[in-house]
Each structure stands twice: as structure tokens, then as C-alpha cells.
Amino acid sequence: MANQNKTPIIDALQSSNWNREIFQSLVDSGLDAVHVTVAYWHDCRETLSAIGKWQRWFRENDDLILQVKSVADIDAAITSNRTGIVLGFQNSSSIEDDLALVETFHTLGVRIMQLTYNNQSLVGTGYCEKNDSGLTIFGRNVVSEMNRLGMIVDVSHTSEKTCMEAIEYSERPIAITHANPRSFHDVGRNKSDDLLVELAQSGGMIGFSLYPLHLAGETDCSLESFCSMVARCAELIGVNHLGLGTDLCLGWGPEQLEYMRGGTWNDPDRSSDLPPARWPQYPRWFRKNEDLHNIANGLRRTGFVEDEVSMIMGSNWYGFFREGFESR
Amino acid sequence: MANQNKTPIIDALQSSNWNREIFQSLVDSGLDAVHVTVAYWHDCRETLSAIGKWQRWFRENDDLILQVKSVADIDAAITSNRTGIVLGFQNSSSIEDDLALVETFHTLGVRIMQLTYNNQSLVGTGYCEKNDSGLTIFGRNVVSEMNRLGMIVDVSHTSEKTCMEAIEYSERPIAITHANPRSFHDVGRNKSDDLLVELAQSGGMIGFSLYPLHLAGETDCSLESFCSMVARCAELIGVNHLGLGTDLCLGWGPEQLEYMRGGTWNDPDRSSDLPPARWPQYPRWFRKNEDLHNIANGLRRTGFVEDEVSMIMGSNWYGFFREGFESR
Numbered sequence: 329m330a331n332q333n334k335t336p337i338i339d340a341l342q343s344s345n346w347n348r349e350i351f352q353s354l355v356d357s358g359l360d361a362v363h364v365t366v367a368y369w370h371d372c373r374e375t376l377s378a379i380g381k382w383q384r385w386f387r388e389n390d391d392l393i394l395q396v397k398s399v400a401d402i403d404a405a406i407t408s409n410r411t412g413i414v415l416g417f418q419n420s421s422s423i424e425d426d427l428a429l430v431e432t433f434h435t436l437g438v439r440i441m442q443l444t445y446n447n448q449s450l451v452g453t454g455y456c457e458k459n460d461s462g463l464t465i466f467g468r469n470v471v472s473e474m475n476r477l478g479m480i481v482d483v484s485h486t487s488e489k490t491c492m493e494a495i496e497y498s499e500r501p502i503a504i505t506h507a508n509p510r511s512f513h514d515v516g517r518n519k520s521d522d523l524l525v526e527l528a529q530s531g532g533m534i535g536f537s538l539y540p541l542h543l544a545g546e547t548d549c550s551l552e553s554f555c556s557m558v559a560r561c562a563e564l565i566g567v568n569h570l571g572l573g574t575d576l577c578l579g580w581g582p583e584q585l586e587y588m589r590g591g592t593w594n595d596p597d598r599s600s601d602l603p604p605a606r607w608p609q610y611p612r613w614f615r616k617n618e619d620l621h622n623i624a625n626g627l628r629r630t631g632f633v634e635d636e637v638s639m640i641m642g643s644n645w646y647g648f649f650r651e652g653f654e655s656r
Numbered sequence: 657m658a659n660q661n662k663t664p665i666i667d668a669l670q671s672s673n674w675n676r677e678i679f680q681s682l683v684d685s686g687l688d689a690v691h692v693t694v695a696y697w698h699d700c701r702e703t704l705s706a707i708g709k710w711q712r713w714f715r716e717n718d719d720l721i722l723q724v725k726s727v728a729d730i731d732a733a734i735t736s737n738r739t740g741i742v743l744g745f746q747n748s749s750s751i752e753d754d755l756a757l758v759e760t761f762h763t764l765g766v767r768i769m770q771l772t773y774n775n776q777s778l779v780g781t782g783y784c785e786k787n788d789s790g791l792t793i794f795g796r797n798v799v800s801e802m803n804r805l806g807m808i809v810d811v812s813h814t815s816e817k818t819c820m821e822a823i824e825y826s827e828r829p830i831a832i833t834h835a836n837p838r839s840f841h842d843v844g845r846n847k848s849d850d851l852l853v854e855l856a857q858s859g860g861m862i863g864f865s866l867y868p869l870h871l872a873g874e875t876d877c878s879l880e881s882f883c884s885m886v887a888r889c890a891e892l893i894g895v896n897h898l899g900l901g902t903d904l905c906l907g908w909g910p911e912q913l914e915y916m917r918g919g920t921w922n923d924p925d926r927s928s929d930l931p932p933a934r935w936p937q938y939p940r941w942f943r944k945n946e947d948l949h950n951i952a953n954g955l956r957r958t959g960f961v962e963d964e965v966s967m968i969m970g971s972n973w974y975g976f977f978r979e980g981f982e983s984r
Contacts, residue, residue: 426920448792461789464776465929466921592754593794601793
């Protein structure tokens with residue numbers, strides 16, 4: 329794995345309003361790799377501009393961050409005390425209806441793509457919809473192409489049937505980078521036990537979310553309650569399928585939330601199907617990257633042994649990325 | 657209605673490789689209005705170019721054709737012995753994920769839009785998919801916007817549940833511009849009796865297709881068999897809901913069929929979900945616009961009285977367009 333005997337610390341989802349100060353906080357917190365969101369509702373052209381921004385950030389902040397295209401880049405991040413950045417999409421809107429764009433974006437370094445954000449995409453169904461199309465014809469082509477290239481299929485915001493069909497259809501394990509079990513907090517964005525079992529049986533991973541709307545008690549969720557949920561999940565599907573995907577969103581104003589909820593497709597007069605219209609406050613024990621150690625300590629207190637804590641804090645994701653990013 | 661005591665002859669769907677010769681054939685055949693396909697898989701930008709082509713055709717062939725934005729333009733076509741052209745989309749891909757583009761295209765004169773072509777769209781599900789999402793969140797916004805503007809909802813290629821939900825959700829009657837009953841020829845592209853009954857009860861219209869794959873016996877379908885189907889449909893839902901939507905496609909080569917089947921989303925190695933890969937031959941009694949009179953004569957021989965023949969040949973569509981194109 330990496331040198332220096334350090335086990336990697338990896339966060340499988342952050343969506344901040346990035347700047348040098350936040351990059352510094354990643355390094356200061358000991359994060360070796362973070363999967364970041366490039367696109368929500370972006371079409372191809374908008375995504376190219378968003379990737380362009382990251383190209384500039386990588387160049388201007390190369391003392392703090394570097395782009396991760398394989399786990400060798402995470403090793404390099406560890407060696408050089410920087411944070412590796414995995415570019416990913418929270419939707420399949422970036423590829424529009426063009427199968428060829430999967431490879432185009434892979435060449436640009438995108439390594440993780442959600443099949444859907446909250447709504448129906450051309451590939452499958454998001455959790456806010458009342459009906460679930462499953463994986464569409466185009467969706468099956470897209471999953472096969474991602475399998476070939478080594479781009480990880482992410483179904484964090486995806487509806488149950490589409491998740492299930494993606495697990496079944498994909499020839500490689502898939503990921504829920506950021507969500508929690510519904511048995512912990514019963515909301516549409518979280519995942520059923522049935523789904524988690526299927527995910528793990530096929531070799532998949534779940535990253536536990538700290539986004540308050542995914543937590544029992546939301547902002548008031550205690551660290552103990554969160555870590556007990558992790559322990560129950562370890563019993564259900566095995567500790568080797570667990571990681572973090574904090575969904576930490578720093579520095580955004582209300583416009584970004586409005587965009588994330590409604591894109592350009594929403595009619596403000598008919599918003600009843602949308603996620604809540606507020607930025608919630610994170611629980612007091614996880615409000616910034618520097619709080620990550622609280623989670624590791626909480627896991628220890630819940631009874632996880634040190635090796636298990638390391639697995640959850642990053643080495644499971646490291647192994648999953650090692651295989652998942654390999655092209656075939 | 658129109659002057660000269662002529663009842664209008666209207667074809668609710670043609671998708672030819674347009675040129676002056678075909679425009680001349682429309683006029684020679686007495687067609688007063690034809691709904692033509694501007695977009696299949698086109699995104700917004702591609703659609704603007706396709707509309708640009710029509711702008712040029714209207715300008716260069718203004719002795720033969722004119723754009724129909726309301727039925728007053730069909731009246732003008734009748735008066736001046738020309739053919740009115742209604743611009744329409746066979747998919748919702750043109751509006752991408754942007755609700756505002758419905759009005760943009762309406763302003764450009766688009767008066768009919770299918771919610772889906774063969775596949776899942778962001779709005780609903782096409783008939784080739786194995787699962788049916790129904791009308792999506794975005795789809796409900798789109799239908800409401802079309803209702804407001806006076807753009808007719810067309811569900812010709814759309815799956816059963818999405819059709820049903822569109823009928824239910826739309827505040828205005830909707831159309832199947834080109835398809836036949838499954839009771840006549842049981843293929844996915846044709847429509848169930850249940851759906852046709854719902855359609856008619858809400859004031860909707862069906863245009864009967866002459867595309868061979870929609871016909872019992874395909875190319876060998878007899879005029880008598882076709883007209884008997886029309887008669888059965890009149891018994892089922894009433895003659896005032898019936899029209900023609902011939903789906904006449906003239907002048908295309910195999911590349912266009914390949915595009916219509918697979919767009920840019922297809923993987924040629926995984927084509928099993930696609931419609932057949934051949935341009936079929938139309939039945940011998942309807943291979944060109946000039947054969948339209950054969951259908952009128954066939955309907956007479958099947959027992960339709962002259963008023964009913966006029967309704968099916970165009971005056972039903974005329975009335976439906978009159979109301980459907982009105983903005984609210």
C-alpha cells in the first residue's frame with residue numbers, strides 16, 4: 329500500500345465551494361484522498377468548464393493537492409503530505425445522451441459517476457421520483473462502458489430499483505459514496521437493508537454520510553448514535569464494505585442549494601417534490617475536516633479495534649479504488 | 657372553418673428527407689397541413705440548426721408551403737393552395753433539462769412535442785424500455801408548461817404508464833399523432849384499447865399510421881384491413897377522435913435509420929433493445945402523398961359516410977389543433 333506505514337484516510341464525498349483555505353484544511357486534517365463533486369446538473373459543456381476550474385486549482389495549489397487517476401496518486405499524496413482529489417459527477421447529465429462521452433470524461437480523469445442525481449436521468453431514476461424506471465437501455469450501455477474504463481458506478485442518490493439493477497448489471501462492484509441505512513434514519517435518500525446486503529455481496533462499498541438530513545436526529549445526532557449505526561451496519565454486511573462519505577459542503581450560499589435542488593428544470597410554483605430548501609447545520613462533532621478524528625475516536629469507543637477503524641477511515645476505500653480505477 | 661367549402665386534409669406526422677419535390681407532392685395531393693418532425697435525438701443546439709433549415713425552406717418554397725402557428729395559417733394554406741407545415745419534435749431532448757426552453761421553442765413556432773422517443777427521456781419513458789417511470793417530476797413541469805403555451809403533448813412512442821399519467825396530468829387533451837391499436841397489430845409501438853379509451857375520454861386524438869411495422873401484415877396489409885381497423889376504432893372511442901398520422905418517411909438512406917434507432921447512445925455491440933434495422937416498404941396502396949385518396953376511398957367502402965371520411969381525413973385534427981394551439 330503506501331509508504332510511511334500510514335493507513336490512508338479517505339473521504340468518498342465532499343462538495344464544497346473550493347478555495348485554497350479549504351484545500352489547506354484537507355491537508356491539515358490528514359486526509360489523503362477526497363472524492364469531490366464536479367457536476368450536479370451540468371451538461372457536457374458546463375462540465376468541461378467545471379473540470380477546467382479544477383485544472384487551474386491543481387496547478388495553483390500543487391503544494392496542497394493533486395489529481396487522483398489511480399491509487400498511485402494517493403500514494404504520492406501520502407508521501408508528499410498532500411491530499412489527492414478524485415474528480416466525480418453526482419449525475420450522468422455530463423455525458424448527455426452520448427455513450428462516447430464516458431471515455432472522454434475518463435480521459436480527463438473523472439473516476440466516479442453517479443447514475444442519477446435526485447431525479448430521473450437518461451440512465452436511471454433518482455430517489456425523489458415516485459416511479460422507478462430501473463436501469464434504462466442507455467443506462468446499461470453506460471454501466472458497461474464505465475466497467476470497461478474503470479470508472480466507478482455510484483448510486484448514492486439513486487432509487488431502489490435502479491440501484492438493484494445497477495448492482496445486478498454491473499460486472500464490477502459499485503459504490504454508494506454517501507448515504508446511510510434507512511434503518512438508522514428513514515428518509516428517501518438513505519438505503520434499505522436489502523440494498524446494502526446486495527451491494528456488499530457483490531463487493532460494493534457504502535460511505536457513511538454526515539449530512540444532517542441523513543442522520544437520526546439530524547443536527548442533534550450524537551456521535552455515539554452515529555457510531556452505533558456503523559457498528560450495526562458492520563454486523564449486517566461486514567466491516568470491509570464500510571467507509572466514510574461525509575457529504576461535507578462548506579462555503580456555499582442559498583443560491584447553490586437552490587441550484588442543487590432545482591437545476592433549470594424546476595418550476596418554483598411546483599416545488600413539492602424537491603428536497604428541503606435549507607442548508608442544515610452539521611452535528612457539533614463534525615463541522616469541519618479537522619473534526620474527522622472525532623469519528624475515529626467514536627468508532628474506537630463503540631468497540632471497533634484499531635484495524636477496523638483504519639478500514640472504515642480509509643483503507644477500505646483505498647482497496648476499492650485500487651481495483652475500481654483499473655481499466656480492463 | 658376554411659373558405660371554399662373545402663374540408664381540410666391533414667396528416668399528423670411525416671418525417672421525410674425534405675426537398676422541393678416533396679413539398680410539391682404535398683400540394684399536388686391536396687394536403688392542407690402536415691405535422692413534420694424537426695427533432696429525434698436532437699439537443700437544444702442541434703434543434704436550433706434544424707429549425708434554421710426549416711426557416712430557409714419556408715423562405716425558398718413560399719409558393720408551396722408556409723409555417724403553421726395557429727389554424728389561421730391552415731386557412732391561409734387552403735386559400736392559397738399551399739400546404740401548412742406544423743413543426744414538431746418526436747422527443748423532449750430538444751429542451752434538455754431546461755423548463756424555460758419549452759417557451760423558447762414555442763416562440764420559434766414548435767406546436768407539438770412528443771414526451772419521449774423510443775427510450776427513457778428526462779420527461780418519461782419510451783416504448784422500448786423494459787421499465788416505465790411514468791411522467792417524471794420534470795415531466796409534470798413540462799406538461800404544465802406545454803398546457804400553458806398551447807403546445808400539444810404527443811405520446812406516440814411513449815410507454816403505457818407514461819401515456820396514462822400524461823393524459824391524467826395534462827389539463828388539455830393530448831395526442832397520439834402516429835400509431836395504431838395493438839388489437840390490430842400487437843407491437844410495442846401500437847397502443848392498448850385501455851389507453852385509447854382514456855385518450856378519447858379526455859378529448860384526445862389518434863392519428864393512424866401507415867408505417868408498415870405498425871400494420872397487421874406489414875407491407876402486405878390490405879387497404880380493407882386498415883380501414884376495418886379504423887372502423888373498429890370508431891366503434892371503440894368515437895369517430896371524432898380519429899385522424900391520420902401516416903408516418904410517411906421519404907428519401908432517407910440507411911444512415912438516417914441507424915440514427916433514428918440508436919442516436920449517439922447506442923453501443924453497436926448491444927443493439928438487442930432497438931427497433932428493427934430496416935426501412936420497410938409501405939403497402940402498395942400508400943407509398944406516396946398522392947395515394948391519400950386511396951385511404952379516403954377505402955373508408956367510404958368500409959361504410960363511413962362522407963362527413964365521417966372528412967373528419968378522419970383532416971377536420972378532426974383541424975378542430976383539435978384550433979384548440980390545442982391556443983395559449984392560455
